[in-house]
Amino acid sequence: MLRLITLGGLFLGLFVDARAQITSSFTIIDYWVGKLLTEPGAIHQSIIPSGGELHGYQLTPSDSLKLSKSRVIIGLNPHSETWLNDWIKANNRSASIIWINEKFSQVSHPWMSPAVSKAMVKTLHDGLMIRKLSSEVNLNQVLAEIRNAELSVVREFATVPESRRIIITQHPNLLAFAEAFNLEVAGSIIESPEAESADPSAQKYSQLLKLIKARNIRVITCDAGQNNRVAQQLAKDAKINPPLPLTVEYLEKSGTPGDTWPSMILTNAQKISEALKK
Numbered sequence: 001m002l003r004l005i006t007l008g009g010l011f012l013g014l015f016v017d018a019r020a021q022i023t024s025s026f027t028i029i030d031y032w033v034g035k036l037l038t039e040p041g042a043i044h045q046s047i048i049p050s051g052g053e054l055h056g057y058q059l060t061p062s063d064s065l066k067l068s069k070s071r072v073i074i075g076l077n078p079h080s081e082t083w084l085n086d087w088i089k090a091n092n093r094s095a096s097i098i099w100i101n102e103k104f105s106q107v108s109h110p111w112m113s114p115a116v117s118k119a120m121v122k123t124l125h126d127g128l129m130i131r132k133l134s135s136e137v138n139l140n141q142v143l144a145e146i147r148n149a150e151l152s153v154v155r156e157f158a159t160v161p162e163s164r165r166i167i168i169t170q171h172p173n174l175l176a177f178a179e180a181f182n183l184e185v186a187g188s189i190i191e192s193p194e195a196e197s198a199d200p201s202a203q204k205y206s207q208l209l210k211l212i213k214a215r216n217i218r219v220i221t222c223d224a225g226q227n228n229r230v231a232q233q234l235a236k237d238a239k240i241n242p243p244l245p246l247t248v249e250y251l252e253k254s255g256t257p258g259d260t261w262p263s264m265i266l267t268n269a270q271k272i273s274e275a276l277k278k
């Protein structure tokens with residue numbers, strides 16, 4: 001019996017060590033990891049699941065265990081993911097971390113920009129290459145995929161008159177996207193990306209209402225799954241269509257629209273484009 005347990009433990013040990021365990025902070029990075037990895041059977045996963053809240057994330061004990069078992073850990077940047085940076089420092093794991101967005105850490109929601117996404121994928125690839133886990137072929141495939149999605153989004157917005165390409169967002173999650181695709185974000189209900197549930201002041205609210213009327217804004221976007229009570233009220237008071245729910249912070253579960261980076265960016269673009277034309 002003892003021998004069996006020992007063998008079992010040994011087997012389990014080999015089993016875990018033989019396959020690279022690569023853990024990313026959230027689903028969008030994990031998607032690119034899956035595309036770049038060359039090692040057959042390499043296990044990759046994300047800490048914050050599909051549907052999870054990125055801002056102000058708190059590490060759980062099971063996350064901590066996942067990170068401890070990981071050979072490579074991938075995050076966006078240490079400033080926006082302080083929970084991950086704190087864990088890395090406390091556990092002396094700076095040799096295992098790849099930050100893919102340190103250069104562009106001033107850009108909010110950088111994965112919504114194709115140009116920044118390409119730069120992040122290159123950084124990710126370089127970090128995986130050093131560990132013999134990626135290849136040039138895979139990198140070029142991912143870069144082509146981003147380029148193709150970008151062209152599809154450009155074609156989508158070409159159907160919207162320029163004067164109509166203006167939106168208000170629930171929180172500032174579409175600035176990089178707007179800049180890339182020639183849209184204007186005239187304002188956000190909540191200014192700080194770190195406080196998605198906080199309400200705006202009465203003054204801020206009436207400013208937004210005036211702005212919508214003055215500039216004939218027809219679309220307010222909100223974050224799917226988040227409290228959008230203020231956005232609902234604003235749309236009602238401005239007598240425009242109800243807020244448009246978008247999924248920007250994560251990829252949807254496999255098999256549904258938005259389950260890959262290209263599908264996520266294109267699905268959001270199609271929703272915005274349709275709403276702007278209404």
Ligand SMILES: [Zn+2]
Binds near residue numbers: 055109171173193
């Ligand atoms: Zn956000």
